[in-house]
Amino acid sequence: MNPKNNLIIGIVIAAVVAMSYNIDANPVEFVEGIPNLAIVAKEMTEVELDLFGTAFWSMLETIEMAFIGTVVGVAIALPLSMLAARNLNRKLVYVPIRALLAATRTFPSILWAILFVIMVGLGPFAGILAIIMYTIGFITKLQYESIEAIDSDPVEAVSSIGVSKWQLIRHVVVPESAPHLLSQILYMFDYNVRQTSILGLVGAGGIGFYIINYIKFFEYGKAAVFMLVVLITVLLIDWASVKIRDKYIVKAQEGMQVKI
Amino acid sequence: MTLFSKASSTHSFSNLSTISTKTIIQMNDVWASYDAKNYVLKEITLSINSGTNYAIVGQSGSGKTTLLKLINGMMTPSKGQIRVDYQIPNTKNDKFKKSLSKIGYIPQNLGLVKNISVIDNILIGALPRISKVKSFFKIFPQNEINEAEKILHLVGLEGKRDRKTYMLSGGEKRRVAIARALMQKPVLLLADEIVSELDHVTAREIMDLIADAQKKFNLTAVMVHHDIQLGLKYANRVAVIKEGQKILELGVEGDKIVDFQSGNTSQQEILELYNTNES
Ligand SMILES: Nc1ncnc2c1ncn2[C@@H]1O[C@H](COP(=O)(O)OP(=O)(O)O)[C@@H](O)[C@H]1O
Ligand SMILES: [Mg+2]
Numbered sequence: 233m234n235p236k237n238n239l240i241i242g243i244v245i246a247a248v249v250a251m252s253y254n255i256d257a258n259p260v261e262f263v264e265g266i267p268n269l270a271i272v273a274k275e276m277t278e279v280e281l282d283l284f285g286t287a288f289w290s291m292l293e294t295i296e297m298a299f300i301g302t303v304v305g306v307a308i309a310l311p312l313s314m315l316a317a318r319n320l321n322r323k324l325v326y327v328p329i330r331a332l333l334a335a336t337r338t339f340p341s342i343l344w345a346i347l348f349v350i351m352v353g354l355g356p357f358a359g360i361l362a363i364i365m366y367t368i369g370f371i372t373k374l375q376y377e378s379i380e381a382i383d384s385d386p387v388e389a390v391s392s393i394g395v396s397k398w399q400l401i402r403h404v405v406v407p408e409s410a411p412h413l414l415s416q417i418l419y420m421f422d423y424n425v426r427q428t429s430i431l432g433l434v435g436a437g438g439i440g441f442y443i444i445n446y447i448k449f450f451e452y453g454k455a456a457v458f459m460l461v462v463l464i465t466v467l468l469i470d471w472a473s474v475k476i477r478d479k480y481i482v483k484a485q486e487g488m489q490v491k492i
Numbered sequence: 493m494t495l496f497s498k499a500s501s502t503h504s505f506s507n508l509s510t511i512s513t514k515t516i517i518q519m520n521d522v523w524a525s526y527d528a529k530n531y532v533l534k535e536i537t538l539s540i541n542s543g544t545n546y547a548i549v550g551q552s553g554s555g556k557t558t559l560l561k562l563i564n565g566m567m568t569p570s571k572g573q574i575r576v577d578y579q580i581p582n583t584k585n586d587k588f589k590k591s592l593s594k595i596g597y598i599p600q601n602l603g604l605v606k607n608i609s610v611i612d613n614i615l616i617g618a619l620p621r622i623s624k625v626k627s628f629f630k631i632f633p634q635n636e637i638n639e640a641e642k643i644l645h646l647v648g649l650e651g652k653r654d655r656k657t658y659m660l661s662g663g664e665k666r667r668v669a670i671a672r673a674l675m676q677k678p679v680l681l682l683a684d685e686i687v688s689e690l691d692h693v694t695a696r697e698i699m700d701l702i703a704d705a706q707k708k709f710n711l712t713a714v715m716v717h718h719d720i721q722l723g724l725k726y727a728n729r730v731a732v733i734k735e736g737q738k739i740l741e742l743g744v745e746g747d748k749i750v751d752f753q754s755g756n757t758s759q760q761e762i763l764e765l766y767n768t769n770e771s
Pocket of ligand 2: 555557558684
């Protein structure tokens, strides 16, 4: 560890302390608050089992919202990513599209949800629209980056036999970037389920609606049921996507690395 | 009527007596460069007759690949004239696109699509003939699929039909690239150092395969080699390139090698010129 590194670490620590003071974040309050957590935890153990049915159905709604949002978002993102890729388009095409997408990504999904609740009213539909917007922003970026990174050899070879641009995209670009796509979609769905679970906070449907309401009325035992269902679902989806990824993607990626 | 359109219509009943001695590639004093300062090809003049098996040999960096790229129009010359089938080759020119579909170009890196099957790679050669809508949904007409299966057999890959190409050996990959080129129903085959990285046995199998296909489909072949022996063994004509210039154009007559460029038949002098190229 050299003096320069020590100086940087010192400055960072000083900054954290100064900023905490500025926003009035006091660690003492954290320690003093620990007993409160025990109260919450105790109430949480008094779970109301008859709520599991409701929790299950609202979780199902959440998954459905995430699923629709992911599928529709990906379907819109794919053609957009073709237009946003620098190696397939002229500047006039990709620059405005990329700017628009960058703007889309600056909004977290909860802000999109507020916007759509205002637009189409309370309920899952607003949540789905929010997930779609978020998915478009991210999948398009991930996809045009993998399209730009594909091997240029087959692109050159196949364009030199006189195929059209869309034939080239369909028969070379898509298959070359596809192994990444499956893993990106899985990741996005996984992430969207978590996101959708909290969209209920602003009235955009899903299980979050119950959680926020029970917490508002200090019914931690009831909220705990719903939180437990979210936890189990997220773990299950995580486990399933690891399985799918291992089965299909590891093999395909080997192919990406093998050079002729 | 150009050679290309004629050849495509006679493809199915190839008749030896119809082989013409037309010039298929003509270059006159061609110069080429990548950066407008240094010429990587200088004063190249050559003419290749239809049906010839033409070889271009030279050390690495001598300009062989550039010469092939000029022929299929991936590059255009800085100076001089090129005609391929009486047209100016340029991949960006839509008029040349039809001819382009008749030029089977196998780059040194082969340019296979790694994540799709052997048969799908071969079918890519048919794309210029397929309507845009059908090819978008990967719907190939039955006769094209039959053709692809036939070519798959010809190149000896019938057992690997649905294998992803990244799983294949170097020799098998070259067979796929040859098959894709043949699927174009080409009139002209361009191959860049297709056997350079292979062991002797495999290299020979691949060269024999190309020779067979050439006879069968009445192709003109222009093949780049690193090794002059390969050129002399398989080609009718061998252009030797050194530092961007054609220094020899050899042909085998009987058991003698003739330099057509200088008219020199002295084996001693040819050997000397060739050796200066090697060193
Ligand atoms: N894309 C390129 N940009 C600039 N120079 C290049 C490029 N490709 C090839 N060259 C140069 O042109 C010369 C001839 O290259 P090339 O035709 O590939 O030779 P060969 O195929 O005989 O090895 C070399 O000096 C090489 O460095
Ligand atoms: Mg080369």
